Amino acid sequence: MVGQAVGAVIGGILATALGAAYAMGTPAIMSLCVTATLRYGLRRSAPGKARRAESHP
Numbered sequence: 001m002v003g004q005a006v007g008a009v010i011g012g013i014l015a016t017a018l019g020a021a022y023a024m025g026t027p028a029i030m031s032l033c034v035t036a037t038l039r040y041g042l043r044r045s046a047p048g049k050a051r052r053a054e055s056h057p
Helices: 002-018 020-044
Strands: none
Touching: 002 020
């Protein structure tokens, strides 16, 4: 929840400084970058996902 609030504040500051078009695009690009950065760690911690070495027929 805190991350969403911080993102909203940053989005508001960007909207004030850059205008609406840039303010919508910039956080979207930042979100994609964060998702791409965290993708590997999130995949490893997925609950219920069996690893190949641990699964037996």
